[in-house]
Amino acid sequence: MILETQHLTIHRYQNDDVDKLLAILSNPITMHYWPQPLTREGVEAWIARNLESYQEHGFGRYQVILKETGELIGDAGILKSTVIGEAINDLGYIVHNPFWGYGYGTEVATALKDYAFTKLKLDSLYANMPWNHEASRRVAEKIGMKFIKKFANERNRNIQTLLYVVYNNSI
Secondary structure, three states: OOEEOOOEEEEOOOHHHHHHHHHHHOOOOOOOOOOOOOOHHHHHHHHHHHHHHHHHHOOOEEEEEEOOOOEEEEEEEEEEEEEOOEEEEEEEEEEOHHHOOOOHHHHHHHHHHHHHHHOOOOOEEEEEEEOOOHHHHHHHHHOOOEEEEEEEEOOOOOEEEEEEEEEOOOO
8 A cells, every 4th residue: 555545545556457447447437538448458558557657766656445445446646757848747636437526536636745745755746637627627726736838738639738736845
């Protein structure tokens, strides 16, 4: 386990997590704001990329587990990424649609921001989301992120995308 919050535990992926994660990342409602839902091969690549990120950077994206039931309800974490030509620490969060509206996105994003700044000592976190993804935008704002620019996201059908940032004030 990487982190624990009031309702959630956050764990690293293992190679055998494909089937559990596939149920979330292949869901067209949950993945509505992504270019498309992921296939089995896409989920295998997702997990492999995160296992590599754990080795290379000491962090990546993780399983989000609901404590009460032990059920996988999402994916969240931090990846080194390039957005509009700039290398960033990219905070991302996906909550499976049956669990929308309970505050789990904000809960996991808050925990990851704290983890990034206190344990990982990162200087900043960025988040990007399609311009019309209100829930994701609200999560970013609730955890103290500030809007910095809008851009056409070449990785997501050139959709107008909002970019947010929060800086580590303790460095």
